[in-house]
Amino acid sequence: MQSQAELNQQFSIKGQLQFNQEVEGFVMVDISNQYASARISTYAGQVISFLPDNTTEDVLFLSDKVIYQDGKAIRGGTPICWPWFGDDTTGFGRPSHGFVRNQPWSVLASSALADGRTSITLGLSDSEGSRTVWPYEFELELEVIIGSELEVKLTTKNTGNKTFVISQALHTYFNISDVEHISVSGLDNKNYLDKLENFDSKRQRGDVVVTEEIDRVYQQAPESVWLKDAGFNRTIHIKSSGSNTTVIWNPWSTSVTEIADIDDSKYRNFVCVETVNSADDTVTIQANSEHTITATYSIV
Numbered sequence: 001m002q003s004q005a006e007l008n009q010q011f012s013i014k015g016q017l018q019f020n021q022e023v024e025g026f027v028m029v030d031i032s033n034q035y036a037s038a039r040i041s042t043y044a045g046q047v048i049s050f051l052p053d054n055t056t057e058d059v060l061f062l063s064d065k066v067i068y069q070d071g072k073a074i075r076g077g078t079p080i081c082w083p084w085f086g087d088d089t090t091g092f093g094r095p096s097h098g099f100v101r102n103q104p105w106s107v108l109a110s111s112a113l114a115d116g117r118t119s120i121t122l123g124l125s126d127s128e129g130s131r132t133v134w135p136y137e138f139e140l141e142l143e144v145i146i147g148s149e150l151e152v153k154l155t156t157k158n159t160g161n162k163t164f165v166i167s168q169a170l171h172t173y174f175n176i177s178d179v180e181h182i183s184v185s186g187l188d189n190k191n192y193l194d195k196l197e198n199f200d201s202k203r204q205r206g207d208v209v210v211t212e213e214i215d216r217v218y219q220q221a222p223e224s225v226w227l228k229d230a231g232f233n234r235t236i237h238i239k240s241s242g243s244n245t246t247v248i249w250n251p252w253s254t255s256v257t258e259i260a261d262i263d264d265s266k267y268r269n270f271v272c273v274e275t276v277n278s279a280d281d282t283v284t285i286q287a288n289s290e291h292t293i294t295a296t297y298s299i300v
Contacts, residue, residue, distance in 0.1 A: 117147035177231020
């Protein structure tokens with residue numbers, strides 16, 4: 001694992017990007033430029049804060065009870081679910097949402113872009129441990145660009161000689177004023193699978209509003225949806241590419257008690273709007289080929 005000192009020596013950018021060691025030895029990337037400030041955990045390759053200038057409320061939600069511990073996912077920000085999304089269906093007892101959201105990632109590059117934005121690239125590749133649960137050779141590259149928008153780009157490279165199929169998600173937690181004060185537009189008349197009702201197929205009518213537990217897989221989703229928050233008086237534009245699926249999730253009071261690292265009342269302060277490849281939108285990657293999924297978040 002790269003140390004804080006090594007990372008600062010090789011990848012820090014004066015006045016824009018530095019590495020800081022936090023609890024349990026986790027190394028964080030702290031970025032501040034003319035557009036925004038952000039924090040990224042090298043463990044899990046996860047953005048955990050994005051605060052554009054002239055705003056007071058973070059775009060991303062991070063649990064007050066987050067646990068920084070090897071083998072444990074970070075509750076909030078932009079978790080990466082890969083190479084499968086959701087529960088494991090093989091019967092081999094593999095963890096839900098894959099194995100890369102609880103692994104240390106390596107820093108590969110950093111750059112101060114000509115327009116004032118800041119870019120950092122992290123990577124993860126197959127190992128003896130990964131091949132015991134998923135027998136393929138791969139390289140992942142995660143590029144995060146901090147500007148007036150937050151851009152998260154995940155590229156999967158098949159470095160072996162066997163074709164593989166993945167499902168995946170940028171399982172993003174958005175910070176909201178109150179779950180009953182928000183709506184998601186852009187999905188009107190789209191079909192979705194209701195995970196709470198045995199994946200029954202339904203059709204969305206109007207904006208998505210949350211008045212109870214919700215876990216929906218929207219199929220043939222558009223490249224743009226908008227998260228409107230009346231309490232914070234803002235709209236977040238969520239733009240995606242490489243994905244035809246959007247998932248919306250909130251556990252409500254009915255299920256939040258089953259989640260140890262979220263306070264029981266905090267279900268009101270986040271909603272997940274996820275950029276996903278799953279269901280009939282899985283991705284087949286041939287040997288020596290790659291696929292990129294991208295999500296861009298901005299306040300409009």
